[in-house]
């Protein structure tokens with residue numbers, strides 16, 4: 637398989653936190669969904685922000701579609717299009733009085749991928765893709781629920797056909813039904829497109845549902861890599877404790 641993303645020996649410290657990410661290596665194949673699972677504070681978001689080019693690593697290398705990433709160089713615009721991110725809180729993404737249509741159309745117009753009419757039509761069809769009615773193009777963000785807004789965010793991210801989608805606790809703020817809707821969209825995506833997904837969560841059961849492969853992270857390090865269907869064969873004690881917590885529930 638071709639790798640969409642290869643990370644080699646990545647480390648990052650903050651002034652207040654030495655080695656929030658320690659010597660992390662991981663690989664995401666084309667069309668593969670990979671889970672990054674660990675408790676709060678283990679470094680998942682730091683890693684996500686580095687992958688998305690929002691933060692610079694101290695050490696290590698990111699190879700995207702066979703080329704090392706240097707975001708200072710002229711490839712950054714292309715990178716920001718090819719790598720899309722969905723964060724935990726959709727409310728933080730919208731200003732309340734922004735129309736959904738305007739929000740959805742923005743990247744297509746900014747990247748000059750379409751004219752206004754084409755973008756409108758394309759975005760209306762994206763809404764259908766995430767099971768929202770087309771008339772929502774006219775609605776304001778503050779008229780939608782958190783789950784509906786997150787589906788809009790997801791529609792925009794996948795609409796420009798990124799090679800890599802990074803979901804950082806994208807379902808954590810949602811109720812179970814809304815969470816299920818988002819997972820359904822991701823599963824459909826995986827089935828229909830060759831997009832790769834990095835799915836970041838503290839919820840091992842959810843990661844197992846969405847991903848083929850899971851990286852377990854603790855205190856900034858990857859402590860185990862395991863295929864989702866082989867979770868029961870986990871060797872690392874921390875992974876075992878996460879599994880036990882799921883089954884206790």
Ligand SMILES: Nc1ncnc2c1ncn2[C@@H]1O[C@H](COP(=O)(O)OP(=O)(O)OP(=O)(O)O)[C@@H](O)[C@H]1O
Nearest residue numbers: 650651652653656675676677678679680681682683
């Ligand atoms: N901007 C920052 N400045 C200083 N320390 C930070 C900063 N961002 C994160 N940290 C610290 O780095 C460590 C890793 O944080 P990070 O947010 O990456 O973890 P996480 O696994 O995503 O946790 P959560 O799920 O709670 O967001 C934590 O100890 C955190 O306090």
